[in-house]
Amino acid sequence: MAGALSSLKIVEVGEMVSAPYCSKLLADMGAEVVKIERPKVGDRARTRGPFPGDQPNPETSGLFLYLNTNKRGVTLDITQPEGFEILEKLVAGADILIHNVTPPEMDRVGLTYARMQRANPKLIMTSILPFGLTGPYRNYRAEDLTIWCAGGVCVLNGGGPEHPELPPLKTAGHQAGYQGGVHGATATVAAAFAQLRDGTGQHIEVSVQESIASILEMTFEYWPYMKMIATRLGQKPLQPVETMQCKDGYIYLCCIEEHQWRNFVEIMGNPEWAEMEIFKDRLVRALNWDALRPMLEEWVSQQTVLDLYRKAQAKRVPFAPVSTMGDLLNSEHLKARGFFVEIAQPVAGTHKYPGAPLKFARTPWEIRMPAPTLGQHNAEIFGKLGMSEARLDELKRKGVI
Amino acid sequence: MAKPPLSGIRVCDFTWVWAGPYCTLQLAHLGAEVIRIETRTRPCVTRMLPPWPDGVFNSLNKSGYFNQYNQGKKSLSLNFKHPEAKEAAWRLIKNSDVVINNFAAGVLEKMGFGYEEVKKVNPNVVMITLSGYGDTGPYKDYVAYGPAQVPLSGLSALTGYKGFPPMHAGFSYADPNAGVHGAFAIISALFHRAKTGEGQYIDMSQWECAMDLLAEGILEYTMNGREPERNGNRDSLMAPHGLFKCIDLPEKILDVTIDQWVAIVCPDDAEWARLARAIGKPELANDPRFATLAARKENEDALEAIVSAWTATRRVAYVVDTLQAAGVAAGACADSKYLSEDKHLTEREYFVYREHLEVGKRQHCGIPWRMSGTPGEVKTAAPVLGQHTDEVMTGLLGYSSAEVEALRAKGALD
Numbered sequence: 084m085a086g087a088l089s090s091l092k093i094v095e096v097g098e099m100v101s102a103p104y105c106s107k108l109l110a111d112m113g114a115e116v117v118k119i120e121r122p123k124v125g126d127r128a129r130t131r132g133p134f135p136g137d138q139p140n141p142e143t144s145g146l147f148l149y150l151n152t153n154k155r156g157v158t159l160d161i162t163q164p165e166g167f168e169i170l171e172k173l174v175a176g177a178d179i180l181i182h183n184v185t186p187p188e189m190d191r192v193g194l195t196y197a198r199m200q201r202a203n204p205k206l207i208m209t210s211i212l213p214f215g216l217t218g219p220y221r222n223y224r225a226e227d228l229t230i231w232c233a234g235g236v237c238v239l240n241g242g243g244p245e246h247p248e249l250p251p252l253k254t255a256g257h258q259a260g261y262q263g264g265v266h267g268a269t270a271t272v273a274a275a276f277a278q279l280r281d282g283t284g285q286h287i288e289v290s291v292q293e294s295i296a297s298i299l300e301m302t303f304e305y306w307p308y309m310k311m312i313a314t315r316l317g318q319k320p321l322q323p324v325e326t327m328q329c330k331d332g333y334i335y336l337c338c339i340e341e342h343q344w345r346n347f348v349e350i351m352g353n354p355e356w357a358e359m360e361i362f363k364d365r366l367v368r369a370l371n372w373d374a375l376r377p378m379l380e381e382w383v384s385q386q387t388v389l390d391l392y393r394k395a396q397a398k399r400v401p402f403a404p405v406s407t408m409g410d411l412l413n414s415e416h417l418k419a420r421g422f423f424v425e426i427a428q429p430v431a432g433t434h435k436y437p438g439a440p441l442k443f444a445r446t447p448w449e450i451r452m453p454a455p456t457l458g459q460h461n462a463e464i465f466g467k468l469g470m471s472e473a474r475l476d477e478l479k480r481k482g483v484i
Numbered sequence: 485m486a487k488p489p490l491s492g493i494r495v496c497d498f499t500w501v502w503a504g505p506y507c508t509l510q511l512a513h514l515g516a517e518v519i520r521i522e523t524r525t526r527p528c529v530t531r532m533l534p535p536w537p538d539g540v541f542n543s544l545n546k547s548g549y550f551n552q553y554n555q556g557k558k559s560l561s562l563n564f565k566h567p568e569a570k571e572a573a574w575r576l577i578k579n580s581d582v583v584i585n586n587f588a589a590g591v592l593e594k595m596g597f598g599y600e601e602v603k604k605v606n607p608n609v610v611m612i613t614l615s616g617y618g619d620t621g622p623y624k625d626y627v628a629y630g631p632a633q634v635p636l637s638g639l640s641a642l643t644g645y646k647g648f649p650p651m652h653a654g655f656s657y658a659d660p661n662a663g664v665h666g667a668f669a670i671i672s673a674l675f676h677r678a679k680t681g682e683g684q685y686i687d688m689s690q691w692e693c694a695m696d697l698l699a700e701g702i703l704e705y706t707m708n709g710r711e712p713e714r715n716g717n718r719d720s721l722m723a724p725h726g727l728f729k730c731i732d733l734p735e736k737i738l739d740v741t742i743d744q745w746v747a748i749v750c751p752d753d754a755e756w757a758r759l760a761r762a763i764g765k766p767e768l769a770n771d772p773r774f775a776t777l778a779a780r781k782e783n784e785d786a787l788e789a790i791v792s793a794w795t796a797t798r799r800v801a802y803v804v805d806t807l808q809a810a811g812v813a814a815g816a817c818a819d820s821k822y823l824s825e826d827k828h829l830t831e832r833e834y835f836v837y838r839e840h841l842e843v844g845k846r847q848h849c850g851i852p853w854r855m856s857g858t859p860g861e862v863k864t865a866a867p868v869l870g871q872h873t874d875e876v877m878t879g880l881l882g883y884s885s886a887e888v889e890a891l892r893a894k895g896a897l898d
Contacts, residue, residue, distance in 0.1 A: 087672045087673055087675060087676035088672055088675060088676075090679065108665075108668060112672050130721065131700070131721065132700070132720075133700060133703050133704040133707055133708060133712075134707070135707045135708065136707075136708070137708065145699065145700060145703030145704070145707055146699060146700050146703075148703075149699035149700075149703065150699070196856065214828060215832055215854070217831070217832055218828040218829075218831045218832045219827055219828050219831060220828040223808055223813075223815065224755075224808060224811055224812060224813040224814075225813055225815070226722070226725075226749040226751060226813045228717065228719075228725060228726075228747050228749050229747045229748075229749055229813050229814060229815035230815070231747075232727070232745075232746075232747040232815055232816065232817040232818060233747075233815045233816065233818055234818070235818045235819065235820065235822070235823045236653075236654065236655065237654075237727070237747070237817050238654075238745075238817050238818065238819045239653075239654030239655050240643075240651065240652060240653055240654025240655075241651075241654070242645065242648075244740075247741070247743070249645055250716075250717060250726065250727035250728075250729070250745055251727055251745055251817050252643065252644070252645065252651055252654075252716065252717065253643075253717050253727075254639060254643050254653040254654075254657065255639060255642030255643040255698065255701065255712075255714075256639075256642065256697060256698050256699075256700055256701070258657075258697060261661075261696075261697045262661075262664075265661070265664050265665055265668060266664055266852050266853065267853070268668045269510055269514075269664055269667045269668045269671065270514070270853040270855065272668060272671045272672050272675060273489035273490060273514045273671050274489055274855060274857075274858070275675060276489055276490070276671055276674055276675050276678060277486065277487075277488075277489035277857070277858050279675065279678050279679070280678070281486050281487075281857075281858075283486065283857055284857065285855055285856045285857025285858060286855075286856040286857075287853055287854070287855050287856075288853060288854045288856075289852060289853045290832070290834075290852055290853070292828075292829070293829070293832075293834050293849075293850075293851075293852035293853075294852040296823055296829070296834070296849050296852070297660070297849050297851075297852050298506070298655075298657070298660035298661075298664075299655065299820075299849070300502065300549070300655045300656060300659075300660075301530070301533060301534065301535060301547075301548060301549035301552070302655065302820055303552070303820045303823060303824070303849055304535050304548025304549060304551070304552055304820075304846075304848070305534075305535045305548070305820050306820035306821050306823075306824045306847075307548065307824060307846050307847035307848075308534075308535035308536065308537050308548040308843075308846065309534070309535045309536070309537070309539055309548075310737075311535065311737055311738070311820075312737055312742055312819045312820050312821050313819070313820060314740065314742060314743075314819060315654065316740050316741065316743070317738070317740050320534070324631050326635060326640065326649060326650055326651075326652070328649065333635070333640075333641075333649060333650055335631070335632050335634075335635040335636070335640070337629050337631060337632040339629055339631075396623075396626045396627065399627050400627070401626075401627040401628055401629040401632050402632065403628075403632035403633070403635050403636035404635070404636065405635040405636075405640045405641055405650045406635065406636055406637065406638045406640075406641060407638070407641045407711050408638060408641065408701050408702055408704065408705035408706075408711055408712070409705060409711065410638075411638050411695065411702065412702070412705060412706065415621075415622055416617065416621040416622050416623040416624075417621070417691075417692075419620065419621040419622055420618055420620055420621045420689070420692070422692050422695070423702075423706075431707075434703065434706045434707050435702075435706040436699065436702070436703065436706070437692075437695045437696050437698070437699050437702055438692075439692070440665050440669075440688070440692055440693040440696045441612075441665060441666070441669040441686055441687070441688040441692075441693070442618075442619075442686065442687040442688070443669070443673065443684055443685075443686050444684045444685040444686070444687075445676075445682060445684040446673075446676055446684065
């Protein structure tokens with residue numbers, strides 16, 4: 084059985100995370116993806132690592148290898164007219180073009196939907212852009228951190244009222260890129276569904292800033308509804324929902340409902356202090372967190388993570404370990420579900436990677452091939468376009484491929 | 485202009501709280517008819533959470549949280565203590581293309597609406613369960629709450645200030661992440677169904693969806709056997725790369741200072757030189773302490789002190805305008821007020837204002853993409869509880885008005 088999206092042909096012009104994650108989601112469900120990279124240097128994710136043995140090598144960057152599974156790779160300089168013509172030929176044979184070429188660069192190379200549509204009238208073109216294609220920030224210089232902040236999420240995280248001097252804190256990794264990627268994939272596959280029905284393509288413009296502003300929990304609405312601002316310096320509305328240290332690691336205490344607190348008190352052996360008026364409900368526990376915290380810290384510090392996690396879950400209290408990477412790789416649950424997948428790549432060797440975000444009963448999520456080495460499929464892909472070896476040599480000399 | 489992409493697709497929505505409703509919000513954005521099954525005996529948690537217009541909880545319909553993530557959906561209120569209510573749900577299931585829930589594994593089965601049963605009346609349905617831990621494995625019955633999924637996923641272990649304990653993401657990040665991955669999965673399954681006629685079941689774990697966002701941490705471990713160190717806002721290949729304090733907002737809210745920060749990133753020496761010029765210290769570009777990435781990483785405390793000294797006496801807007809004009813990646817660390825008034829989002833008409841039965845027109849976040857051929861839109865404000873019960877019962881589900889009244893009198897429609 085082939086993947087759900089095995090009939091789709093995609094061309095990707097993607098750097099770093101957003102567009103590559105978008106097309107990876109489709110590729111892992113069966114779509115055929117040809118990834119275009121800049122000649123010689125390739126995708127910037129090739130510089131990011133981690134690298135096996137800490138030896139930087141563009142062919143062994145963990146981030147690149149993860150984000151580009153199931154893709155074939157070519158090198159092509161689309162800023163040169165001959166390179167752009169080849170892009171148009173590739174697009175002519177595809178259903179979808181996914182890119183994150185920034186708006187100023189799109190202007191410079193002439194990458195517009197109208198022009199791409201001349202090459203392929205039914206094309207879907209997905210442009211994943213930091214701030215979208217219109218508006219005053221259209222041409223802003225942006226990096227993952229600045230976009231994460233622009234979306235309104237970074238302001239929520241940090242040292243809390245005890246440490247106002249510590250800045251708002253980014254969540255680890257390239258989270259703006261991932262959110263742009265998965266929101267982009269959702270709109271793209273919907274357009275592919277419409278393309279089946281209507282026989283027409285379209286241009287999808289995804290704003291990464293807006294993708295992040297769309298996931299702010301209730302915090303954005305505090306302003307329009309109550310003229311309040313959620314900040315890392317405010318008190319939490321209820322407690323305990325906090326990380327604490329055990330003997331052998333950290334656990335996340337999570338008593339959102341009152342019965343969860345009562346069950347936690349039982350697990351602690353019903354200490355007398357827990358009956359005090361100042362801890363009687365979740366709201367006053369938040370107001371008196373200064374008093375409650377040391378009590379909990381002392382008890383939790385004598386526990387082990389897994390033991391407390393299991394005791395809590397046995398009473399339907401949603402505690403969770405603060406998982407280290409080792410915890411994840413060794414988790415009996417994740418092993419039983421087969422989450423991590425081994426991928427062999429000729430230069431980097433064989434390593435375990437994060438696997439399927441979803442399990443389809445009928446159509447598989449699968450790794451058919453590892454990420455491409457730089458220009459690995461030039462001969463195959465350009466050969467299919469009818470380009471002779473002599474022509475390829477000429478383009479190589481000109482730095483087009 | 486063509487119809488929205490998911491026009492004609494009907495979703496029977498058993499979801500609640502955030503992950504599931506965020507999933508079906510995407511489907512509504514894309515034109516699907518989403519019918520939420522709710523009950524007054526156990527209302528959606530977010531209907532009881534702030535913010536509320538007057539700061540007071542006096543209605544199940546006024547929460548800004550619920551009203552954000554349920555735009556464009558219908559609400560059908562059923563009380564499953566009555567078999568007649570279950571019968572109504574079955575009629576909806578029969579007439580739906582997608583059935584979705586985010587209960588823990590097994591809960592929907594106990595209610596009688598498991599995939600094996602659903603398949604009997606609707607063989608080609610696409611059905612998904614977005615549970616915390618997935619449908620299988622030794623922890624499948626564990627309870628998962630949004631905020632606990634962030635530390636569980638491994639994101640917390642990687643996030644934090646240098647030398648400090650693990651930190652959170654500041655919100656229940658794994659919830660919307662699972663929701664949007666779920667929407668992608670559902671539409672992919674609909675695509676497969678359109679090609680082959682086959683529906684299918686999708687098992688989705690919020691935990692696993694979140695681990696797909698931290699490949700760099702996981703690969704550091706699988707490639708080099710090492711737990712990555714937490715390093716605040718810094719980056720190994722870019723400097724400066726951080727947040728810098730500007731002038732606070734003049735007013736406090738609930739006695740809390742609203743401090744203002746700007747993010748600044750220089751991925752290469754050229755951008756650093758532009759930053760140095762923009763802050764009036766062009767000589768720093770060639771200063772041996774800062775001229776190369778290696779030097780800037782070596783002297784990062786001093787580097788950050790210089791940039792901080794410049795931002796500390798300025799307002800965010802000035803800093804951002806000045807640095808962007810110089811070609812430096814800089815941007816506000818936006819809070820809700822900043823976003824609400826953001827000229828860029830406003831000009832792009834990102835925010836939507838739809839008339840709501842109890843709270844009127846409020847500013848809500850809209851759709852993060854624009855589609856040229858099949859534009860979607862936020863059709864309506866979020867429903868009040870049971871707003872569409874009569875419409876759905878007498879329309880789609882084929883009950884007469886008299887039958888609906890009788891069911892209501894019994895308490896089956898609460």
